Amino acid sequence: AQSVTQLDSQVPVFEEAPVELRCNYSSSVSVYLFWYVQYPNQGLQLLLKYLSGSTLVKGINGFEAEFNKSQTSFHLRKPSVHISDTAEYFCAVSVEYGGSQGNLIFGKGTKLSVKP
Amino acid sequence: KAGVTQTPRYLIKTRGQQVTLSCSPISGHRSVSWYQQTPGQGLQFLFEYFSETQRNKGNFPGRFSGRQFSNSRSEMNVSTLELGDSALYLCASSFGQAWDGYTFGSGTRLTVV
Numbered sequence: 001a002q003s004v005t006q007l008d009s010q011v012p013v014f015e016e017a018p019v020e021l022r023c024n025y026s027s028s029v030s031v032y033l034f035w036y037v038q039y040p041n042q043g044l045q046l047l048l049k050y051l052s053g054s055t056l057v058k059g060i061n062g063f064e065a066e067f068n069k070s071q072t073s074f075h076l077r078k079p080s081v082h083i084s085d086t087a088e089y090f091c092a093v094s095v096e097y098g099g100s101q102g103n104l105i106f107g108k109g110t111k112l113s114v115k116p
Numbered sequence: 117k118a119g120v121t122q123t124p125r126y127l128i129k130t131r132g133q134q135v136t137l138s139c140s141p142i143s144g145h146r147s148v149s150w151y152q153q154t155p156g157q158g159l160q161f162l163f164e165y166f167s168e169t170q171r172n173k174g175n176f177p178g179r180f181s182g183r184q185f186s187n188s189r190s191e192m193n194v195s196t197l198e199l200g201d202s203a204l205y206l207c208a209s210s211f212g213q214a215w216d217g218y219t220f221g222s223g224t225r226l227t228v229v
Contacts, residue, residue, distance in 0.1 A: 032215045043120070043206055043220035051215045090159065094215070103149060103172045104208075104218060106159040 002027040002093050006107035013081055014115050021076040021110045023091030033074040034092040034104065035065055044090060050074060061085070086114045118142065120221035122207050128227045134195040137224045141188050141209030147171075148190040149218060150182060153204040162205075165190055166212050194226075202228045 007022040025031060032051050036044040048059025055067040065076045074091060091107040121140040129135050141148050149172075150162040161174035165184035182192040188209070194201055204225050208218035 032217075034217050036220075041222075043122075043222045044208075044218075045220070046217050049215070049217050094217075103161045103164055103174070105161070106151075108158045 002031065002095055002105050004091050004093050004105055004107035006089075006091055006110050008110050009108065010111045010113065012113045012115060015083055016080050018079050019077065019081050019085075019112065021089050021091075021112065023074045023076065023107060025072050025074065025091075025093045027072075027093060027095065029095055032094040033065075033067060034094065035059065035063070035074075035076050036090045036092060036106075037061075038088045038090065038109075040087075047076070047089075081112070081114045083114050083116060085112060087112060120207055120209050120219050122205075122221035122224050124224060125222065126225045126227075128229060129197050130229055131197055131199060133197050134193060135197060135226060136191055136193045137205055137207075137226075139190045139192075139207030139209075139221060141190070141207075142219055145209035145211055145219070146188055147210045147212035147216075148184055148188060149208045149210075150190070150192050151206045151208065152176075153206055153223070154202075159206070162192065197228045199228050202226060 003026045005024045013019045034049045035047040038044045050057045050067045058064045088109045088111050090109045092104045123138045147166045149164040152160045164172040168184045179195045184190045204223045206223045208220045210216040210218050
């Protein structure tokens with residue numbers, strides 16, 4: 001079975017500082033990896049996804065993530081955060097079953113709080 | 117293009133009642149998935165429909181059910197509501213492949229009193 005672990009439930013950071021949100025997954029098969037962001041009282045918005053190829057993936061709003069197969073990690077980074085990045089971030093994994101889509105399995109989320 | 121639309125946005129029901137939530141996916145998307153989000157359990161997968169057929173199902177009791185229509189619109193129904201069913205219910209749509217990723221709606225906030 002697949003699972004996703006987000007190592008930090010809350011990450012406080014000052015504005016313009018760099019941030020890394022950590023995500024580890026477990027799976028016995030190849031997976032597709034995603035990061036989503038959720039702003040208060042809203043649904044989830046896709047930040048970026050890793051399907052194959054280059055292990056460094058760039059997404060929206062200046063975020064990027066690096067896939068590390070040996071460490072089964074997919075950490076999200078941003079070199080300089082803004083107040084508007086305050087939100088909850090979810091890492092997710094998807095597995096393909098015989099050509100069709102398996103459900104997305106989410107981590108518990110990391111609340112990023114950017115302070116002025 | 118229009119996003120995923122969920123109605124209603126907010127709902128208050130009493131224990132024992134039933135409720136139906138609606139989701140209209142992005143045009144062209146054939147897969148609709150439903151998630152329950154609570155502070156304690158996080159995002160939990162309910163079920164996924166693809167071309168009117170339930171393709172995947174999470175670990176929820178039979179009180180939770182869903183269906184998908186020929187235009188890909190989906191409904192989920194919860195019967196005999198319990199206090200613990202209070203949650204944000206999120207619908208997401210995609211083309212149906214594992215690598216697609218989902219587009220989420222804003223959710224329906226259900227409060228059971």
